[in-house]
Amino acid sequence: MTRRIDIALAGLGNVGRGFLKILETKEARLATQYGLALRVVAVADSSGLAVAADGFDPRGLRLHKEAGQRVADLPTFCPGMGLGDFLAQPDSCQMLLEASPVQLTDGEPGLGYVRSALTAGVSCVLANKGPLVLAFHELHRLAAANGAGLAFSATVCGALPVVNIGRRDLIAADVSLLRGILNSTSNFVLDEMVGGRSYGEALAEAQRRGIAEADPSLDVEGWDTANKLTILANSFLGVEVTLADVAVEGITAITAEELAAQRAQGNVIKLVAEARPTENGYRLSVAPLPLPADDFLAGCGGWEMGVEIHSDLYGRMFYKIWEREPLPTAAAMLRDVVGLVENHPAFTGNER
Numbered sequence: 001m002t003r004r005i006d007i008a009l010a011g012l013g014n015v016g017r018g019f020l021k022i023l024e025t026k027e028a029r030l031a032t033q034y035g036l037a038l039r040v041v042a043v044a045d046s047s048g049l050a051v052a053a054d055g056f057d058p059r060g061l062r063l064h065k066e067a068g069q070r071v072a073d074l075p076t077f078c079p080g081m082g083l084g085d086f087l088a089q090p091d092s093c094q095m096l097l098e099a100s101p102v103q104l105t106d107g108e109p110g111l112g113y114v115r116s117a118l119t120a121g122v123s124c125v126l127a128n129k130g131p132l133v134l135a136f137h138e139l140h141r142l143a144a145a146n147g148a149g150l151a152f153s154a155t156v157c158g159a160l161p162v163v164n165i166g167r168r169d170l171i172a173a174d175v176s177l178l179r180g181i182l183n184s185t186s187n188f189v190l191d192e193m194v195g196g197r198s199y200g201e202a203l204a205e206a207q208r209r210g211i212a213e214a215d216p217s218l219d220v221e222g223w224d225t226a227n228k229l230t231i232l233a234n235s236f237l238g239v240e241v242t243l244a245d246v247a248v249e250g251i252t253a254i255t256a257e258e259l260a261a262q263r264a265q266g267n268v269i270k271l272v273a274e275a276r277p278t279e280n281g282y283r284l285s286v287a288p289l290p291l292p293a294d295d296f297l298a299g300c301g302g303w304e305m306g307v308e309i310h311s312d313l314y315g316r317m318f319y320k321i322w323e324r325e326p327l328p329t330a331a332a333m334l335r336d337v338v339g340l341v342e343n344h345p346a347f348t349g350n351e352r
């Protein structure tokens with residue numbers, strides 16, 4: 001017996017198409033091992049919404065976008081109707097997967113989509129950090145009030161399950177230090193500059209690989225790292241913070257000469273996110289720092305990201321990942337989908 005889960009997918013870019021690719025290749029595995037048939041019944045890109053009550057063919061949809069076509073070119077395009085309208089309809093679907101671009105002014109379109117979904121009791125899985133950075137606690141209250149699940153392990157360090165580790169595996173811990181390299185684009189750019197490549201060339205490669213943000217200034221000016229630190233702090237450091245609580249400095253002012261001078265002293269410059277306890281919370285910062293070569297974070301090179309967490313109960317933990325393409329982030333969304341279906345009362349029917 002397989003259980004059908006109807007999904008609306010916002011964003012058919014690198015991550016959205018990666019998710020479709022996973023549905024193509026893992027359909028049988030999801031059915032046999034997890035008893036699940038995931039069906040995409042609504043999709044939206046910048047051109048609008050299309051709905052297919054019987055489900056889209058994931059491969060056909062992916063190839064359609066890869067050929068440069070838009071959702072508005074699909075035969076089931078819904079002119080005049082947005083994804084928010086679809087989600088507000090009764091029994092529209094069971095999950096929204098949100099992979100539209102980060103937008104930090106008002107969080108749109110992602111924030112509106114997630115609000116519409118949660119209000120209608122539709123569970124949400126996010127890769128887009130924007131809605132959480134702007135409305136973390138509001139969205140959690142909305143999810144709880146409507147009995148919907150809300151999962152977002154894909155928002156921080158792609159497939160590295162930092163959010164899950166913090167929420168699930170650090171029970172009752174007081175975290176005395178959290179530090180990390182949370183953005184692989186800026187890490188790659190710094191490493192390539194040490195190797196003699198220009199800043200512009202390295203950034204262009206990250207964009208070509210689909211790893212950089214749609215607006216790459218978010219990566220190199222430190223905002224993507226600050227977004228992730230804000231999400232981590234709200235998720236498991238026990239504080240309610242916003243982006244305004246993070247001191248942010250990016251890597252745009254770092255020169256090849258500075259990197260070489262630090263290297264001659266045995267140091268590596270890394271864009272480091274830190275949360276350090278204060279009397280009434282945590283001091284949150286993002287800044288390029290010279291680290292001794294034997295520091296754990298100094299050893300996270302190129303396409304790697306890493307996180308170090310010290311706590312009173314669980315010792316010192318060190319995690320890192322190598323991720324050079326968006327597929328692992330799409331896989332993190334799949335992990336969240338299965339996690340919600342297997343554990344959240346919206347799907348298990350159990351009372352919390």
Ligand SMILES: NC(=O)c1ccc[n+]([C@@H]2O[C@H](COP(=O)([O-])OP(=O)(O)OC[C@H]3O[C@@H](n4cnc5c(N)ncnc54)[C@H](OP(=O)(O)O)[C@@H]3O)[C@@H](O)[C@H]2O)c1
Nearest residue numbers: 011012013014015044045046099100102109127128214329
């Ligand atoms: N790429 C990564 O490795 C990675 C890792 C972690 C998290 N993320 C996050 O995942 C999200 C997606 O990243 P990405 O790399 O896939 O971005 P992307 O390639 O730029 O794709 C963004 C998609 O969103 C669509 N879109 C734009 N406006 C929309 C609207 N109003 N409604 C619905 N869809 C809309 C775009 O439409 P068009 O196709 O018409 O342009 C495009 O399909 C971002 O929030 C990003 O921060 C990405």
